Amino acid sequence: MEERIIRVLIAKPGLDGHDRGAKVVARALRDAGMEVIYTGLRQTPEMIVEAALQEDVNIIGLSVLSGAHMALTPRIFELLRLNDMEDVPVFIGGIIPNEDVPILKEMGVVEVFGPGTSTEIIIDSIKDTVLGERTD
C-alpha cells in the first residue's frame, strides 16, 4: 500500500505579527488533502530549515509581509544547501514588490504569490511542483 500525501511547511519568518494570510493558505492546503506543518509566527531561518528537515516536507511556503524577504530568503537557501536540502522547493506569499520577484526566482524561489491570489492557484502550483519534480 503506497500513499502519496504532500507534506508542506508553512512558516512565517521575520518579525511581523500578521499570520492571517498564512493561516488561510494552511487551511486551504489542508482542505486540498495535504498535511500542513504550521510553525507559527516569528521564525528564524534556522528554525524553518530545522523544521523542514525533521518533518521531511516536500515543499516550504514562506509568508512574508515585513519587507524582510530579501534578507531572509538567501539565508534560508544557504541553510538548505548546508543540510543537503536544495531539492526542497520554496515558495513565497505575501507583500513582495514586483521588482524583487525576478531576483527571488533567481535565488531559487519557485513561485511568488501576491495579495489576492486564489488558493486554487497556490494548490495547483504546489501539486505541479511537488508531483512533477519528485520521482521517488
Add this chain to the structure above:
Amino acid sequence: MNALIEQVRIGRRRAIAQLITQIENNDTAARSAIKALYSDTGKAHIIGITGPPGTGKSTLVNGIAKVIRKSDLRVGIIAVDPSSPFTGGALLGDRVRMRDLSGDVGIFIRSMASRGSLGGLARMTGNVVKLLDAAGYEVILVETVGAGQAEVDIASTAHTTMVVEAPGMGDEIQTIKAGILEIADLLVVNKADRPGSDRTVKALKAMLQMGQSRGYVDHHGKKISVKMSEKDRSDSSEHWQVPVLDTVATDGKGIEELVEVTFAHKTHLQKSGQWFQREKARCRQEIGQLLQTRYLAEIRARVPTTEREKLIVAVAERRIDPYSAVDELFAQTNYRD
C-alpha cells in the same frame, strides 16, 4: 533503503526524517525498516501525553523536553494531530508550542497526521517510536491527538502515560466514566493558575481513592481480594499510586516535579518487573494487529475479488448471513496447501 537504515543507526537526522516518511507511506518499507532496526530498539523510555484538546499538551511536552535535556538525555518527540476524514488533509500545529526546543540537536520533533486511525495515534506511530529508539533517542515523548474518552491506544505504546486535564473538565461523573482516566500512570492538571483547578485536582483524587478498593482490600480486619482489571492485576506486585500533579506549562511551574515523578515511574516499572510485562503486553497487541492485517491481505490475495463480491451481495440480499460468508471465505483460502 539500506543506506538510509545505516544512517539512522548513527543518528543522521535527515535520514531519520526520510525513513519516517517511507514508513508512513508504505507498508513494505515499514516492514523492511523495522526488521532491520528492531534489534537496536528497546532502550528508550516511552512517555505518552494524552488528554482533551486545548489542555496544553504541546506546551507541556515543550516544558518536559526542556527539563529532560538538562540531564543530557536525547529526546524524540512525536506529535499526532487528526487527519480530516473528508479530504485526508491535516493541519499539524504542535510545533507552534515547541519553538523553545529549536536549535537543540539533542531533540528531534516529528508531527504525524492520524491518517484515519481512531485510537488517538496514527497506525505507524509505534513504528516511528521504534525508529527514534534505534536512532538513539533515550526518551521519546508521544503526544496524542486531542483525546476524549476512548482514545486509549497510547497506553499500549508508552511505558508511562500521563493524562492531562485542565480546570473545568466537568463534574465528578466524568471522572468515574470508563476510558482515558483509567490508563493514566500520572494525572496532570495543567493551567493550574486558572480558577477551579483545586476542584479538578480534588475530583481526580476522589476518583483515584474510589479506585483503591480494587485489588486486596482490608475488610473488617481480613484481607479479601476483589475483582481487578488486567492492568491492576499486573500492577499488584508493587502497587503504583497514581499521583495528581498540577502544572502551569506556559511558565514551567510544576514541570520539574512532573519529570521527576515520570522517571520515578520508570524506576518503579523496572524494579517491579512491570517494564517487561508492559513490553510483552505491547508486543502481544502488535502481533495481533499485524496478524489481522496479514490475514486480511492473504484472503484478498487468495480469493478472487469476484468471489468476495458475490458473497457480499449474498449477505446484502439476506441470502446468507455474514458469519456464514466468512466461513465460506475461510474455506476458499484453503490454508492446508
